[in-house]
Amino acid sequence: MPLPSPWRADFPAIAALQRQGQTYLDNAATTQKPQALLDALNHYYVNGAANVHRAQHLPGANATQAFENSRSKIAHWLNAGESAQIVFTHGATSALNLLAYGLEHECVAGDEIVISALEHHANLLPWQQLAHRRDLKLIILPLDANGLIDLEAAASLIGPRTRLLAVSQLSNVLGAWQPLPALLSMAKSHGALTVVDGAQGVVHGRHDVQALGCDFYVFSSHKLYGPEGLGVLYGRNEALARLHHWQFGGEMVLTTDYHTAKFRPAPLGFEAGTPPIASVIGLGATLDYLASLDHAAVVAHEAALHRLLLDGLNRREGIRVLGAPQLALVSFVVEGVHNADLAHLLTEQGIAVRAGHHCAMPLLKSLGLPGAIRVSLALYNDSDDLERFFSALDQALELLR
Structure with missing residues (x-):
């Protein structure tokens, strides 16, 4: 039929x-874009591009308003508690690297980071390299015959030395939803932080990050019918407060002289430099379109x-x-x-x-x-x-x- x-x-x-x-x-790699997104990008560029959060002139005010409106739309899409829990990066890979460097101080030699055997390189290599830098143990959760993370094995591998669990929501190779509630519960019982790679999962269905209960949730715009060069990091307020700044420069600084500086909290504290303004505005338009379906x-x-x-x-x-x-x-x-x-x-x-x-x-x-x-x-x-x-x-x- x-x-x-x-x-x-x-x-x-x-x-x-x-x-x-x-x-x-080849949609798991990147998706095509709706007309609503193309119209939003055209409107932004045709009516005057400007940097955000930096100027009082009208183009800057318009860009900042559209930019922050998109932050609010993304928070609503994920059912985050507030828009300040949404940090923009230059991709899901960038967001995961932000976490691996920003949480490095939480780990000491001998601690354990837990991932699964099915992870995309973006959710493997940042943790692998953190393990090398800090002399940590990288624990790999095995899979069952159906390509799901083996919960029985996970129960024996997630333990008191686990500092962080980072797992994919939906495998980009095996196409299976992973048993996140049980895995996150195991990690929480040992006081570990939890990271969910939602790059594939976010495209299929609406996911409530508060109900999911993870500390961090990461996805990329270009797989969700949005523009390239944009990643989204959701973090619980308590978890975001534990992040150390990892990139330094314009916008993220609160005050500085030549020898000392104080930095902004999330989200702006983790958005150093000019962000992908048009992409952020475009993703907001894409979410409006998807919400209308x-x-x-x-x-x-x-x-x-x-x-x-x-x-x-x-x-x-x-x-x-x-x-x-x-x-x-x-x-x-x-x-x-x-x-x-x-x-x-x-x-x-x-x-x-x-x-x-x-x-x-x-x-x-x-x-x-x-x-x-x-x-x-x-x-x-x-x-x-x-x-x-x-x-x-x-x-x-x-x-x-």
């Missing part, structure tokens, strides 16, 4: 890509597409799906076929998917794989996209086999 997307026309790049003969199925209809559409994708892959001989994906994406390998060769033939037929280790190299190594193909969906995809994908896949496999 055909599954058209009622929101497809809201994303002009999709029509442009189709005219180029391209079918875009029928959420239940979006969820149902994405779920139906995901079932079509899984069913089509499972019907084809020699295809192994990684884990037990629940939504949004499927990663797979084909027996006797290298993922790079398959990706090349799909690309030649205009199918945009991701191949390789998906910035989760240790996970792929643990599965004994050099890489995998990942197909990832967005609200603007439809069943015709999947038909084109499967047609190209069949032709590619016929050649490669």
Whole structure:
């Protein structure tokens, strides 16, 4: 049965890509942008760009108001207690590095940081390098057969020396929601700080950070139909107060002379230099657009597409799906076929998917794989996209086999 997307026309790049003969199925890497975002960026630049928080003139006041309005919209989207709990960074990776440096003083040699075996490099390397700097122990939580963090193993690995737990909400390779309530509860019982990488999870559904109960929640704008170069860090007030400043310069300083300085608290204290102003304003417009949609209809559409994708892959001989994906994406390998060769033939037929280790190299190594193909969906995809994908896949496999 055909599954058209009622929101497809809201994303002009999709029509442009189709005219180029391209079918875009790499949404876990970055999404296309709605017209509402493009209009907001155009309005900002056409009507006078200006720096924020620094000037009393009208362009500066307008930019600051739009910028801070977006902070409030993001706080509302996440159900944060107040907009001051939202810090803007230059990406989710930047936000996680901010935490790894800003919380470094909390750790002493022999302490433990806990992550999972499925983490994206952005939620692995900052903690790995912190462990090296401070002589800490990096604990890796194993996965079960379905690609979920093993809670029984976690209960034995999260303990009194655990200072911080950092885990992904939704795996960018395995497409499975992780058991965050149980994991966060374990960490809290030992007084550890908790960090949730929501880069994939934030795109699917509305998530209440107060109900979730984490100390910090991180996501990137460009995966949530927003502009590139912008990350968002939510922190509980008590947790933000424990962060040390890690980048220094304009705006974050309260007062300074040549030899001493006092710095602002969050959020401005962690937004040194000129922030990504247009991107912040643009993300606010994107959230307005997303809030206007029928959420239940979006969820149902994405779920139906995901079932079509899984069913089509499972019907084809020699295809192994990684884990037990629940939504949004499927990663797979084909027996006797290298993922790079398959990706090349799909690309030649205009199918945009991701191949390789998906910035989760240790996970792929643990599965004994050099890489995998990942197909990832967005609200603007439809069943015709999947038909084109499967047609190209069949032709590619016929050649490669």
